[in-house]
Amino acid sequence: MRMSFNTAAGLITMASLGSVGFASFLMGQASSGGSDQAILFYAPKGSDVWYGSMDKQPMSLKAFEDEAANSTTGMSAAAGLWSGLPIVAIYVPHEENKNKPLAEDEPRFQLMDGYTSSGAYVGSGFEIEEKEEYSSLSIHDNMIIIFSRCPHLCCIPGWQLVSNDFTADNWLPGGTDSGGNKLFCICHSSRYDPTVIEKNTSRNRSNGQDFDFIGIKKTGGPAPYGMPLIPFVVNGDSIEALPDFKDWYTFCG
Numbered sequence: 001m002r003m004s005f006n007t008a009a010g011l012i013t014m015a016s017l018g019s020v021g022f023a024s025f026l027m028g029q030a031s032s033g034g035s036d037q038a039i040l041f042y043a044p045k046g047s048d049v050w051y052g053s054m055d056k057q058p059m060s061l062k063a064f065e066d067e068a069a070n071s072t073t074g075m076s077a078a079a080g081l082w083s084g085l086p087i088v089a090i091y092v093p094h095e096e097n098k099n100k101p102l103a104e105d106e107p108r109f110q111l112m113d114g115y116t117s118s119g120a121y122v123g124s125g126f127e128i129e130e131k132e133e134y135s136s137l138s139i140h141d142n143m144i145i146i147f148s149r150c151p152h153l154c155c156i157p158g159w160q161l162v163s164n165d166f167t168a169d170n171w172l173p174g175g176t177d178s179g180g181n182k183l184f185c186i187c188h189s190s191r192y193d194p195t196v197i198e199k200n201t202s203r204n205r206s207n208g209q210d211f212d213f214i215g216i217k218k219t220g221g222p223a224p225y226g227m228p229l230i231p232f233v234v235n236g237d238s239i240e241a242l243p244d245f246k247d248w249y250t251f252c253g
């Protein structure tokens with residue numbers, strides 16, 4: 001069962017996450033285990049998420065694989081913290097489905113073209129396979145990690161924390177706004193398809209500079225574009241992030 005925390009008291013913010021702030025970003029964190037780059041589960045207050053008993057513990061790939069077995073689509077996801085920054089880790093049975101015909105509830109990662117909100121072509125998700133500079137983002141271990149701050153007004157989108165058509169456990173191919181398993185921002189209802197990887201462009205709010213990034217696709221709502229990927233490795237069974245693209249995590253401050 002999913003619980004809503006769509007209340008003023010329940011709305012998670014950077015403050016309630018205990019963020020260490022961007023200035024100290026990637027200086028390491030005091031975790032309850034694992035390395036400084038380990039990603040920790042973060043169970044939002046008032047929720048009854050599947051990872052509640054693992055709150056603040058390092059994320060393990062096996063936990064996602066086990067939870068995916070309870071899903072119609074074979075997907076699972078969880079909120080987390082990496083060096084004080086909010087992330088969502090999403091498990092997709094990509095290897096199992098990538099050679100099957102595209103079909104409902106057979107999810108896999110899709111590499112697609114990205115466009116600005118005014119319709120200008122930016123680039124392709126295929127660049128993670130074609131360009132050396134993005135090689136750390138190539139798909140592995142059936143998982144991606146998202147820097148989870150909404151490019152609209154910087155709320156923190158979540159996974160199945162509210163119950164609606166966008167968050168239901170189903171999947172459709174093509175990166176449309178139809179189907180479920182979207183990351184959903186409760187503030188103004190922006191939606192993101194975590195199975196679509198595209199290239200898009202964003203702005204560093206500190207210095208006003210535009211920059212391109214590889215991330216997941218916005219499918220609906222007021223957000224101007226999607227949210228960037230964070231490269232990671234699986235060390236033993238522990239999921240550890242890599243600080244390759246620090247500029248990409250600057251659009252909210």
Ligand code: FES
Nearest residue numbers: 150152153185188
């Ligand atoms: S802050 Fe996410 S939709 Fe407005």
